[in-house]
Every structure is written in C-alpha cells, then in structure tokens.
Amino acid sequence: MARMHTRRRGSSASDKPVADEPPEWSDVDEDEIESRVVELAEQGHDPSQIGMKLRDEGVKGTPVPNVKLATGKKVTEILEENDASGDLPEDLRNLMERAVRLREHMNENPQDHQNKRALQNTESKIRRLVAYYRGDELDADFTYNYNVAQELLEG
Template sequence: MARMHTRRRGSSGSDKPATDETPEWSDVDAEDIESRVVELAEQGHDPSVIGLKLRDEGVKGVPVPDVKLATGKKVTEILEEHDADADLPEDLRNLMSQAIRLREHMEENGQDHQNKRALQNTESKIRRLADYYRGDEIDEEFTYTYENAVEYLEE
C-alpha cells in the first residue's frame, strides 16, 4: 500500500503464520491470559505492548504467541469486556502525542519548515482518524485541537 503523504510505495511487512490453533508448547488457560491482559492494562500498557509482553514474558512463564488463537478474542475485546479499555484508541492517542511534541518543537524552532510540514501531515492524519472513529470509539462532537489533545493526554 502506498504512503499517505509521500509519493513512495509502502514497505511490505511480515505476515503471521497461517494457523488455526495454538502450538502445543503453549498450553496456557484462556482465563489466565485474560486476567494477565487486564493486569497489564491496569499497569498502564497499551494493547500493542500487552501483546508483546505476553509473547516475550508470557503467563506463568509460558509464552503466548497469539492471544486471539489462545482465547478466541483480541486484546482490545478482552479489555472492553473487563472495562479496562482506554478512552481514546491507541493509534489516535499516539498521533496526538506526536503532534504535541511537534508543536512544542515548532514553538522553539519556528524556522524548521520540514517539521512544520510534518506537523501539518500529522494533524491531517488525526482529523482523518477522528472521522473514522467518531460515534463508535470517540464522542460525536469530538474535534481535534492542540488544547483538546493536551487535555486528553493529561488524563
């Protein structure tokens, strides 16, 4: 897939193995996995970090290669069931924090035209993503401004 704000093509990434069942060496109970997911979320980790921690550290010393195969649910679905999900989706929150960092950089370095363009592109991505999530994941009246982003990320 092509990049959004450049003329270059995107880079292809690796694919997950095509399998329908968990490996026999990873025999962790689904309830243990769900409790570990909720525990990591309460510690303040994002869903992507939770997946990495389960892959690397595992549950009770046994790694979990794929949460969805082991439990039948995605990490975000588990978090929604246990009311441990964040108020903003992870990708939108990451873009907002990037825009805040760029805006603070631009206040100190007004002559940095390259990062001024990067800030415009990032805020464009935020608005596009907010349109996608509006009504389902975020409020219907949500509009992106720098002040709103700072307020959301301070919570």
C-alpha cells in the same frame, strides 16, 4: 500501495504464518491469559505493549505467541469486556502524543520547515482517524485541536 504523504510506493510487508490453533508448547488457560491482560492494562500498558509482554514474558513463565489464537478474542476485546480499555483508541492517542511533541518543538524552533510539514501530516492523519472513530469510540461532536489533545493526554 502508495504511501500517504509522499509520491513513493511503500515496501511490502511480510505476512504472518497461517495458524488455526496455538502451538502445543503454549498451553496456557484462557482465564489466566485474560486475567494477565487486565492486570497489565491496570499497570498502564497499551494493547500492543500487552501483546509484546505476553509474547516475551508470558503467563507464569509460558509464552503466549498470539492472544487471539489462545483465547479467541483480541486484546482490545478482552479489555472492553472487563472495562479496562482506555478513553482513546491506541492509534489516535499515539498520533496525538506525536502532534503535541511536534507542536512544542515548533514553538521553540519556528524555522524548522521539515518538522512543520511533519506536524501538518500528523494532524491530517488525526483528523481522518477522528472522523473514523466519531460516534463509536468518540463523542459525535468531537473535533481535534491542539488544546483538546493536550487536555486528553494529561488527564
């Protein structure tokens, strides 16, 4: 598949090994995993960071290689059930943070044409994601602009 903002083709990614059940060396109770996920979310970690912490640190010293295999639910589903999910989806929040940083950089360096193009590409991705999430996870009348992004990221 081609890349979104260039004429080149992308490199293929490796696939996860097919597994139907968690490994026997990782025998952590589902309730303990879910409580640890909620605890990490309350500390301010994103779902991807939670997955990495569970993989590296685990629950009570036992690593959890895959939360979905161990509990039957994704990290985001666990957070939604416990009302611990954020106000914005993680991918949209990360793109907005990048756009705000690029806009601040452009205000200081107006002749940086390469980063001006990067800002345009990033804001284009944000608009596409907003259209995707509008109605479900965002308000039906939500529109992206720099000021809205700054307010959402500050609060």
